[in-house]
Amino acid sequence: MILSGSLILVGLIVNAVQRGLFHPTGAADHHDEIFTKYAASQAWIATHLAEFLLVLVALAGLLVLCTVLREHTPTLALLAASAIIATAAIWAALQAVDGVTLKQAVDAWAAAPEVDRATRFADAEVVRWAEWGLQSYFRVLLGVALLLAGAAILLSRLMSRWLGVLLLLGGLLSLLIGFSVGYAGLESPFQDVATIAFQLVILVFAVGLLAAGVRAQKANRR
Template identity: 45%
Template sequence: MKKYGTDHNPRPAASAESGRPSSARAPLRLAATLAFAGFALSVVAGLLHADTASANDHPATFTEYAGSSIWTAVHLGQFVGMALLIAGLLVLLMVLKGPDGTMTWTARFGAVAAVAALALYAALQAVDGVALKHAVDAWFAAPEPERAARFATAEGIRWLEWGMRSYQSFVLGAALILTGAVVVGARRISRLIGYLMALSGLAYLAQGWIIGAVGFSPANTIPTLSGIVLILVWSVWLLVSAWLGKDVPDRDRRRG
């Protein structure tokens, strides 16, 4: 005898399942938009940065910095850009962390590293964008008897900047590597995005080592450019994937 009320109609479930991806992708789209916007703002602010002189030639560099009228604004723009990029990483980690605990600890460590990287960057920009600017302005305007002492003060702040940027690069590199691992493990978006994130993290680790050892030397050119290009590629790819792509079904993720 047929028992009424025990059969399940698959249509509502299918309808609900078909409506899920669009709402589920909203946080992913937010993460991608924040990350790309942060990268773009950082690049624009960096293009306005006074850097025609060799960065390790302190007399020439300090003279150029003293003549910059937008120095503080440029560094504020760089900080906002980094804050948006870090916010994108944090949202991405929340989105991709598996509901069953998959990659939970990796995502947590990645989030801690990302927050620490932002805190270090805030301190770095306070030193570089505010303290160093005042120091070089005071050196440039000082009478000759005071110039040596003023220069020593500015150079000390510069060396502090080296140390802070070195460690910020280390921590940001770790955050990018951990986030890349979560992207690869989650399999919701292309794993190549995760690999590119990890590579950009390695570029930042290299930057941290070089800056800590020899400052802003030409030896840092390749790691710096590599990091910029890699972040450009994965942030654009993530943006396109989040807005135009489709979620990988759960069964395919488990199978992969």
């Protein structure tokens, strides 16, 4: 549990810091404005590579948790681990599109002569819409993984039930965000609130899991 909680915390916190420092911000669905910022960013590819690796670190923490739960709830733990692996795969595709393909598309638009700018802009929008689709399915798959892991925690009774409840809540929020992205794009008032709530839920879960692991380790030494 210590390793699992530590990996999740490191992935979440370091990624939040590096995104805050290097990732351009703005209205994600106002393409003229945001594409200009993306084209001007010198750190775009690097910050997305960092994000890719750090989220994988957090997902690895969930996989470690599944190995802990497998002895007590083998079916649910296996299903959760499978969903986490699928989530990691679609995350890789999402970051390839967002971190590399979109950057090339907006750079080509920014550098194009006036006669070609409309075509280049349309190309960049197609890439952006592909990102929407991948983001939507990433969130849905992550939600399924968290729901399965949360149910495994509740049934295993290996740790406090409130940790399982937190994962169930996080899974539900991730599912709802995924559906919202699919219908509304990358920004909406609901996503603003739900994303913050999701991040807080997973942060509290990771801290609680780490604390539970430390307590269990101390108890085993007595």
